[in-house]
Amino acid sequence: MAAEAPLAEIGWAAPPFALRGTDGATHTLAELAGPRGTVVAFICNHCPYVKAILPRLVRDARELRALGVHVIGINANDAAAYPEDSFERMVEIAPTLGFPYLHDETQQVARAYGAVCTPDFFGFDAQLKLRYRGRLDASRKEAAPEGTPRELFEAMKLVALTGRAPEEQHPCIGCSIKWRDEG
Template sequence: MPQTESNPIAIGTKAADIQLPDSRGREHHLVDFESKPALLVAFISNRCPFVILLREALAQFGREYEAKGLQIIAINSNDTAAHPEETLARIGQEVETYGYTFPYLKDETQEVAKAYGAACTPDFFLFGADRKLAYHGQFDDARPGNGKPVTGADLRAAVDAVLAGSKPAASQIPSIGCNIKWEPGNEPSWFSKAA
């Protein structure tokens, strides 16, 4: 299956603003979570095999780490005209089915994905209390078909470090997944259709 690697984003990059709706019509803003000591922005999908592999583990990770102070915001930026399984209504179904306790938002214009430089699903951006990027890498090394268990080991280690007031490991393995499904004519300059 085609694979896209997350873009290289400089550690220390500030979190871009977020003003996006969830399936219940509530709009969420980045400032809503300013008191949290750590923020994870996760670009995910309802259809990508890479996300399907880890979504139950991601839900469990969310329950565990939100209790420790991590705020998670999941975002779906895929084109809904070409992929109707990525609509806001379907996002609501995913939340119910998999027990996501964190906001799962729809980026209909795809502007938030562009602002973050998100390239694939899943694509994880972990920020410290100062909302500067501390980790941009994989959940773990499990991939569809490689037989490795889904543990979230890489992301867990990074979040543990940030919550403890230290820096995650400098060596960060990029996330790999499906490319974000850009609306025709809305592709960012760095998007390669060959991916």
């Protein structure tokens, strides 16, 4: 089911976390944050929206790293209901990403951030204050055509260089996060 992320109030502090990575180690936000900015990307393995943007996200993460902005992928989906999103499957695709891929097994981090869909991008400045909550680009379940503006990349480049993000931000659209049944 498609979901759209709400517009976010700019300036709130990134909630800290400690999550297991696909390398088997536990990683914290403080450890993984970039010196000039950080993107926390709620993604998963099975979502067609994520699959459509993944090659571009990998490219943008590589280019942002050169600017001092680090990308962190977090999968919060219920793996019992969606086995393709299991930790073991995360480990299989992690080598293709080029950025840390963490498992939010309790879903507490996704809730703390207010994540609602995959993909859902949160862009923070060097002080871990939110400057961007928007989409990667205009892709949906299919990749947008070549030449489509690189919204996340350009926003985080601006954050890295000036500490500000663009005034106009378009919400992410993707599959709803697969929450565990609390009942």
